[in-house]
Amino acid sequence: MGIAPGEIEWRTGDRPVPYEAAVAEMEARVAAICAGEVPELVWLLEHPPLYTAGTSANPIDLLDPAGLPVYRSGRGGQYTYHGPGQRIAYVLLDLDRYGRDVRCHVWRLEEWMIRTLDRFGVVGQRRDGRIGVWIVRPDGGEDKIAAIGVRVRRWISYHGVALNVAPDLDHFRGIVPCGIDPAASGHGVTSLARLNITVSMADIDATLRTVFGEVFGTAALCAAVGE
Secondary structure (H helix, E strand, C coil): CCCCCCCEEEEECCCCCCHHHHHHHHHHHHHHHHCCCCCEEEEEECCCCEEEECCCCCHHHECCCCCCCEEECCCCCCEEEECCCEEEEEEECEHHHHCCCHHHHHHHHHHHHHHHHHCCCCCCEEECCEEEEEEECCCCCEEEEEEEEEEEECCEEEEEEEEECCCCHHHHHHECECCCCCCCCCEEECCCCCCCCCCCHHHHHHHHHHHHHHHHCCHHHHHHCCC
C-alpha cells in the first residue's frame, strides 16, 4: 500500500531508549522513507543518562570523560546531555516537501520549541551563532533550554531536538554544552522545572503535537530565514 504524501506517524516511547538502538532505528527508518515504504516520523522519547558528541565536538569540551557513557553522533553540533526528564523529539521528514532548505528546517525546529514554551508561559529566544532556544534570566544571563542537532541523508532529516522539562541539570557539568561559550560566564542551562513550571510529559507531548502543525504546516514560516 502506498504512503500518502505528507503522512506523518507519531510515536511516543514509554521507557528510556538506549541511544545506539535509537540511532539504528532512525537509520533504518530514513532508508524506508526514501524507498516510499513508510511515512515520515516524529518520535518522542527519553534516553538513559549519556552524552553525545556531534560532528563539531572538541574533546577538550568533555570535562568528565568517566562520568557518563559518550556516543559519537552523526548530527551537527558539539556535546550535549540526554537523560530522563528531557523530552527528545526525533524528527524524520522528507525535506523535498519543505524546499530542501536545511537552515529553514533548523529554524522551524527552533520555532516549534519557542511556540511550545510559550504555551507554558515561557519566552524562548534564538541567538545568532548559538543554535537552540534560550531563556533570559532576571540577571540578564542566558540559559539554554532546548538543544537542536540534525542530520540529513538523501534529503530526509533525522535527529532533532531535546527540551529540558525536568532533567538532572548537574549532568551538564560534565561537558561544555553545544552553543555555550565557556568564557561567557552568563551562559548556562535550564529547564522548565528550574523555572518553577511543573508539567507532565504527557502535557508536553500534547502541546508539541498541536504546535507542530502550526510550524511545519506553514511554508511561509521559512521566509523568516535570512531576515
